[in-house]
Every structure is written in structure tokens, then in C-alpha cells.
Amino acid sequence: MSGSDPSQCPVIVTNSDAFYLDPDSALPEGPRPAVARSEYGYEFLSYPVVRQAFRDKRMQPRDVDYFRSIGASEIILEFIRDGNLNFMAPDKHDRIRPILVKAFTTSRVDSFRPEMRRIANGLIDRFIGEGHADLVGQFCHEYPISVISQFVGLPGEDVPEVAAATMHLRMLGQKPFEPGMPVLEKALRYLFGHISQVVDARRAAPPRDDFLGALIELWDGDDQLTDGELVWSVSFMLLGGHDTTRYTLSGSLVSVLEAGLWEQLAADPAPIPDVIADSMRLHPGTPRQMRVVHEPLEVAGHVLVPGDLVSLNMSAAGRDPAVFDDAASLHCPRSDPAYDIGFGFGRFACIGQTLARVEMAEAIGALTRRLANVELAGELRLKPTGVVAGFDSIPVRFIARAEQPSG
Numbered sequence: 001m002s003g004s005d006p007s008q009c010p011v012i013v014t015n016s017d018a019f020y021l022d023p024d025s026a027l028p029e030g031p032r033p034a035v036a037r038s039e040y041g042y043e044f045l046s047y048p049v050v051r052q053a054f055r056d057k058r059m060q061p062r063d064v065d066y067f068r069s070i071g072a073s074e075i076i077l078e079f080i081r082d083g084n085l086n087f088m089a090p091d092k093h094d095r096i097r098p099i100l101v102k103a104f105t106t107s108r109v110d111s112f113r114p115e116m117r118r119i120a121n122g123l124i125d126r127f128i129g130e131g132h133a134d135l136v137g138q139f140c141h142e143y144p145i146s147v148i149s150q151f152v153g154l155p156g157e158d159v160p161e162v163a164a165a166t167m168h169l170r171m172l173g174q175k176p177f178e179p180g181m182p183v184l185e186k187a188l189r190y191l192f193g194h195i196s197q198v199v200d201a202r203r204a205a206p207p208r209d210d211f212l213g214a215l216i217e218l219w220d221g222d223d224q225l226t227d228g229e230l231v232w233s234v235s236f237m238l239l240g241g242h243d244t245t246r247y248t249l250s251g252s253l254v255s256v257l258e259a260g261l262w263e264q265l266a267a268d269p270a271p272i273p274d275v276i277a278d279s280m281r282l283h284p285g286t287p288r289q290m291r292v293v294h295e296p297l298e299v300a301g302h303v304l305v306p307g308d309l310v311s312l313n314m315s316a317a318g319r320d321p322a323v324f325d326d327a328a329s330l331h332c333p334r335s336d337p338a339y340d341i342g343f344g345f346g347r348f349a350c351i352g353q354t355l356a357r358v359e360m361a362e363a364i365g366a367l368t369r370r371l372a373n374v375e376l377a378g379e380l381r382l383k384p385t386g387v388v389a390g391f392d393s394i395p396v397r398f399i400a401r402a403e404q405p406s407g
């Protein structure tokens with residue numbers, strides 16, 4: 001295999017507000033490179049290169065050995081091995097993924113819409129009288145964890161404790177890793193114990209036609225799957241469905257405000273799904289996915305070797321000017337190719353994406369219906385780093401609409 005020396009790639013800094021808000025501002029002058037290097041390893045920046053890389057089996061997500069190498073303890077390794085689809089061994093991943101997909105039916109997601117609306121309206125009720133709010137702290141944070149835990153089938157009254165434990169699972173991505181381990185272990189012990197109890201109670205009661213009911217039935221029908229794998233997989237649903245949706249939803253709300261679409265969407269919510277789709281391109285809640293090279297490969301003239309780390313940079317790919325017209329602006333819908341990697345692509349593509357799209361649309365629907373004259377009341381604050389990132393604070397002022405929605 002021939003190619004240029006990879007160390008010749010431009011070196012860029014991606015852990016910054018500037019990169020998150022406008023990746024091109026952090027790139028060298030001149031034509032945009034397809035590949036660069038950063039603190040994460042190689043950065044794939046072009047949309048076609050990132051899209052192709054999602055399907056390239058010569059690059060794989062990090063695995064349990066990576067976590068062992070950074071000193072993870074046994075309970076953390078057990079979660080990674082038995083429930084964390086992002087990192088589990090390929091044979092187990094390919095056994096568990098189809099079962100989870102089967103339980104995530106579109107009709108099950110659709111029939112949960114009234115519950116999503118109830119959760120959204122309950123959160124709005126808490127601050128609507130104030131005339132101001134932080135849309136992240138007071139809405140985007142709690143909404144997704146309430147939706148995912150109740151969609152999965154955990155009792156609503158458990159949400160605060162479950163949310164608190166799930167928040168700590170973020171520490172899986174922390175550097176350095178070891179200082180956060182005791183908190184992570186405690187959260188995992190709580191989730192394992194709590195979800196095991198819920199599963200036991202459900203098995204002892206008449207079957208219910210919800211996500212957990214379907215999962216228990218599918219699990220019990222497969223003699224290779226263990227109860228531990230069921231409990232850890234449910235724990236992973238909570239992790240997969242929380243911060244990702246929180247940041248993607250906050251990005252969509254910023255897009256709506258920036259594009260001046262609030263009142264239009266209040267009057268006609270039909271374009272909300274298109275707004276979310278194009279906002280995921282501009283303000284992704286998962287701005288990168290990490291891969292490890294397993295076999296040598298050549299990308300845009302650069303040779304990568306086993307062990308190299310690759311960041312599939314969705315922030316940059318989403319604004320690739322060679323693909324997207326007027327790439328820095330929201331277009332709903334777009335006339336150029338639709339951005340289709342916001343939920344990943346290929347073998348590891350997000351299995352919660354139907355739920356996420358519907359729950360974000362319900363949230364934006366409820367907020368636009370109930371709040372009028374919404375305007376920024378302070379600085380937007382960002383968490384620009386990591387695999388999950390985005391707007392951490394959206395302070396707004398508003399007036400409550402006279403006509404309040406039902407349900």
C-alpha cells in the first residue's frame with residue numbers, strides 16, 4: 001500500500017467552542033483536508049469519508065480490552081462486555097442487537113407519544129410561570145431520561161434515582177479514568193440491582209405489552225442469553241438514550257432560535273422533523289465516534305496502521321461544503337443529499353433513533369405551543385468535547401401563551 005506520510009496531516013484542535021460552532025474556522029486556510037490529526041488521533045473530516053468509514057470493517061469501535069488497559073474494574077468490564085453495544089465483542093453484539101431492534105417497534109414508539117407530551121408539559125409547568133428558564137437545565141436534561149426510563153418500562157417514581165445513576169455512566173468516557181471509577185461502580189451497582197428487581201417483579205406478574213415486556217419474552221425465548229445481559233442491556237438503553245438526546249434536542253432548540261422559526265413551528269409543527277434532521281448536521285449531539293484501526297488502510301492518500309485511533313468527525317462532516325449547499329445554515333428540507341449519519345451508519349447505527357426523533361419532535365412541539373416571544377436571555381454555554389457534546393445552557397425569556405395545550 002502506498003500513500004503519503006500520515007504525520008503530514010494538518011494538526012487541528014477540536015476540543016474548543018470554536019470548533020464545535022464552526023469547524024472550518026479551526027481548519028487551515030485553503031481547500032478543506034479530508035483527514036487531519038488532533039488530540040483524538042486521526043480526524044476524518046469529509047462527509048463521504050466519514051460515511052464510508054462507518055461501514056469499513058477495518059476500523060472497529062473500542063472494546064473491552066481498551067477499558068481493561070485503562071484499569072477498569074470487574075463491574076465496569078461486565079457492563080462493557082454484557083450490555084454496552086458500543087464496545088461489546090462482535091459475536092455478542094450481533095446476537096443482542098437484533099433482539100433490541102425487535103423490541104423497538106415504530107408502533108410502540110408512536111403509542112408512547114401521549115406519555116412524551118405529558119412528560120414535556122409537566123416539565124414546562126414547573127417554569128412557565130417564571131417568564132424565564134434555562135431550556136437545558138430545566139427541560140432538555142430531565143426530559144430524555146424520563147422518556148427513556150418510562151418507555152423502557154421502569155416505574156415513573158424511580159426516574160430521579162435512575163437519572164442520577166445514569167448521569168454517572170458518562171464517566172466511561174473520562175480521562176484520566178481511574179479517579180471517577182468509584183462513582184461509576186456505585187452507579188452500575190445501583191442500576192444492576194434496581195433493574196434486576198424490576199425484571200423479577202415483571203416476571204412474577206402477568207405479561208405487559210411494553211418494551212421491557214417484549215424484551216423479557218424475547219430473552220426468555222433464547223437459551224443463549226443470560227439475565228445479566230438483559231439487565232446490562234437495559235442499563236445501556238438508559239445511557240444511550242439520555243445525554244445523546246439531551247444535547248441533540250438542545251442543538252435543535254438553538255437552531256430554531258437562530259433561524260427565527262419559533263412562531264412558525266408553533267403555528268404549524270409539520271416541519272419540526274426536518275428542522276431536527278438538519279440541526280443534527282449543524283449542532284450534533286454526538287459530534288464524533290471513535291474507531292480503532294484493525295487492518296492497514298489508506299484514506300485520502302494517508303496510510304493508517306493497526307492501533308491508530310480515528311475520530312469520525314460528524315461536526316466537520318456535517319458542514320462539508322463539497323456536499324452541503326450553504327453548509328452553515330439550516331435548510332428544511334434540504335435539496336442536496338440528506339444528512340444521514342447523525343445516528344451513525346451501518347452495523348452500529350443507533351437503534352433508538354426512531355424513539356429519539358419522535359421524542360425530540362414532541363418536545364419541540366410542546367415548547368413552541370406553550371411559550372411565545374422566546375428570546376435568548378444570556379450566553380449560550382457549550383460542552384464542546386467528547387463523543388457526546390453540545391449546548392449545556394440555553395437561557396431564555398418568554399411569555400406564556402394564553403391558550404394552553406391539553407395533554
Ligand code: HEM
Pocket residue numbers: 061085086097148236237238240241242244245246248249285286289290341342343344345347348349350351352353355356357
Ligand atoms: C438524538 C439522540 C441520539 C443520538 C444523536 C444517537 C447517536 C448514536 C450514534 C451516532 C450511534 C453510533 C455509534 C457508533 O457508530 O459507534 C448510536 C448507537 C446507539 N444508540 Fe443512539 N443516539 C441517540 C439516541 C438514542 C436512544 C434514545 C437510544 C436508546 C433508547 C439509543 C441507543 C443506542 C444504542 C443501543 C446504540 C448502539 C448500537 C449498536 O452498536 O449496535 N440512542 N447512537
